[in-house]
Amino acid sequence: MTAYKSREEVPLNEKWNLEDIYPNLQSWEEDFKKVGNMIDDVKKFDGAIHGANDLYSYLSLGEELGMVYKKLYVYAMLQVDLDTRVTASQALLDRASQLGQKLSAATAFFNPFLLSLEEKTLQSWIEEVQGLKYFEDDLYELYRYKAHVLSKEKEEVLSQMGEAFSAPRNTFGMINNADIKFGDVTNKDGEKVELTRGMYSKLIEDDNRDTRIEAYKAYYKPYVQLQNTIASTLSAAIKNNVLMAKMRNYPTALEKSLFGDMVPKEVYDNLIKATKENIEPMHRYMKLRKDILQLDELRAYDIAVPLVKDVKQEISFDDAYDTMLKSLAPLGEEYVSTLRSFKEKRYFDVRETPGKRSGAYNLGLYGVHPFILLNHQDDLDSLFTLTHECGHGMHSYLSSKHQPQISAGYSIFVAEVASTVNEILLIRYLLKETEDKHMKKHLLNHFIDSFKGTMFTQVMFSEFEKITHEKSEQGEPLNAEVFNTIYEQLFRVFNGDELVFDDEVKFGWSRIPHFYRPFYVYKYATGYASAIHIADKLLEGDSDTLERYLTFLKSGSSDYPLELLKATGVDLTTPEPIQNALSIFSELVNEFAEL
Incomplete structure (x- = not known):
């Protein structure tokens, strides 16, 4: 690369x-x-x-x-x-x-x-x-x-x-993107190099545990050093949110956030409750991880390393694009050919360069076109990120094409559905296409880990937001110590007793930019559950679902999110979509254990 x-x-x-x-x-x-x-x-x-x-x-x-x-x-x-x-x-x-x-x-x-x-x-x-x-x-x-x-x-x-x-969010953005320096780590040639975020996501998956430990400690060090500063920006963001809810006569900050989408509070509570009731497969997966890695103790820097070795694939951007287009065939020829044109028209900014914003996003600009930011690393993760962001990009493109300006933008609540349907079609395609048992294990592992990241981790974050906002509403203090305690307790509940905690674990809250857009991340989880339902129907060749789903992508904000989803066959006012998704997770863990 x-x-x-x-x-x-x-x-x-x-x-x-x-x-x-x-x-x-x-x-x-x-x-x-x-x-x-x-x-x-x-x-x-x-x-x-x-x-x-x-x-x-x-x-x-x-x-x-x-x-x-x-x-x-x-x-x-x-x-x-x-x-x-x-x-x-x-x-x-x-x-x-x-x-x-x-x-x-x-x-x-x-x-x-x-x-x-x-x-x-x-x-x-x-x-x-x-x-x-x-x-x-x-x-x-x-x-x-x-x-x-x-x-x-x-x-x-x-x-x-x-x-x-918006000062707390902007301040955190500056700390996180411009000021934080992670120091040096040792590369595979034994040389000291400066750690970047992109590099960290690679090193934390390295086979060599010492490499992972070094990267993990270096990555968390500035967050631990700045814990009080970051706690004060997060505390201010939460207090602002609570104050605004009070000034605008909402019962709680959570209900203020849900009001725009007409989402009842039960949807949020249902999500947390159903996930915690079905947490056992997640704990089983952690035990499996410890056994496969043959560790006496499973620690936080062991939970991202792929459990299947020697399948490091170098996938160029062009190859990634072609694979993505093939995997999205169930969405129909028009969808695929439109997406093919995105690349020719330079809707992407592909590479990581010094000073560039980290991560990836899609931004749809009405009357122009979508702009998709990537930091492509020529690997499997980057293929998934590309496919994810193209789901958003196509949603923006189709809604802008079929809706007037007033209803072309779509709610974040439905945004994650479009991106995740694409990801699930991709993983199912890759699993089906591969003959290699070793590769199949690797892909299953990847599917389980993305499930964990998009569903379980986001639900954990959602509960963290709920608890911290409730504390603020009750006039309780919010500081680094309080955040640490809440985060550590939740991390235990969601990851189980197999995990042995390093001191850094409890500082996880300090590096999450999403906490500055309160009550946002739960939509990843509801979106994921909805997408699993839709993607599986599409793969069964259900033409009715295809038609309804494409209509959904063209609908922008022409109705409330829950209604738009109901039209595709997903009803989030019931616990059923969440329970279905979690039962698929359980099946994946079983299948992986058998392999």
């Missing part, structure tokens, strides 16, 4: 073409100015919406403004993510963020205004001006928030505090 020292070394066809958004910086500046002027125009509507035509003019202007602003913001954000060290890109993003605050402040009057209208009045206005039909669902959706919208003055103050409220 090539290690690139700079972006200049990466081949052009493996880099985003950001000119698809703006041909040059001058065009960005022109839009920046345009948005500023449009914000001034929007302000004029404050106190001046007296009838159906005024309302239509305001909403039309607002939609256009939102679209131009998102382009501005995304362009700046993508520039920063390509190299977080470049101050010019940071400055661009800062300007875009500040403009966003102005936009929020300028439109803060609208929700209180709308909610002061009688529903009868709104209904008569919609009947009067044809164009308002387009906005109807969104306008009525706002009435659902009536009890949670504050006075005009308070809303204005809150919108101006947006930057202050």
Whole structure:
């Protein structure tokens, strides 16, 4: 695998073409100015919406403004993510963020205004001006928030505090992406090299236990050193969330998070309860892991190492892409050929380079196309990451193509379904195609581990968020010691008694960026359970499920998430999808044990 020292070394066809958004910086500046002027125009509507035509003019202007602003913001954000060290890109993003605050402040009057209208009045206005039909669902959706919208003055103050409220997340992002240095580790030639995140994910899977221990200790060292600083950013993020829920009259921060998706609290509680009731196969897998690795003690740095040796595959990006396309055949020719074109059109930024944001994501930009960030390492994990992000990418693409702007974005609640269906189709394809028993074991191991990461670990994180927010709501202190205790207890419950704890384990909370977007990760688990159901139906050749699933991918946010999923045959208000998924996990562990 090539290690690139700079972006200049990466081949052009493996880099985003950001000119698809703006041909040059001058065009960005022109839009920046345009948005500023449009914000001034929007302000004029404050106190001046007296009838159906005024309302239509305001909403039309607002939609256009939102679209131009998102382009501005995304362009700046993508520039920063390509190299977080470049101050010019940071400055661009800062300007875009500040403009966003102005936009929020300028439109803060609208929700209180709308909610002061009688529903009868709104209904008569919609009947009067044809164009308002387009906005109807969104306008009525706002009435659902009536009890949670504050006075005009308070809303204005809150919108101006947006930057202050997002400070804990931004601070953690800087600590985590820009400032943390993991120190040096020994590579296989015995030389000292600087540890990176990408390298860590490789070393923690190394056959040599000493290598794993060294990487593990080096990786956690800065988090342990910064535990109090990070605890204060996380504590502030949780307190902000609790305060915002209280100010907006929600019973709890959790219920505030679930409100937008119309998800009952039972779905969240069901997920945790059903997973813990079916935790035994997970403990069995940990015991199996200890036996296969022939260890006296299983420790945290032993739980990522593949249990099947000597199947290290070098898979180039091009080969990974071809394999992915073959595995997705059950989704139909149109899906596959559309996805094939993503590569030719440079929707991907493929390689890890110094300063580039870690991890992977898809960002769909309405009116342009999806942008997919990767840090591709030419291995099996990278093939899965590619397939996962392409699930998101196709969801963005199809929803944008088939929905108007107002309903093209989809809720995060359903987002993980599209990515995980792809992953499950890939693993099932690889398991079916391989004759090699050794390889089959390796793939089963990979399937079990991804199940563990996407289902069990995310449920554990979800419970951590629930407990910490409840503590804050009860006025209890939150600090490194409290976080450590909660995290360690949960880690024991989810991983079982086979695991012997190193001191670092309890600091796991300190490195999780998702905790700064509260009550987000449970959607990975519900998404995974839903995806298992859909993928298995697709593999049975169920044409009805295929049709319903493709409709789901084209639906954006045209209905509430639970309803969109029900249309594919998955009902998350019952424990059944979770129990089904966990019984498949149990089967996988049994099959692996037999092999």
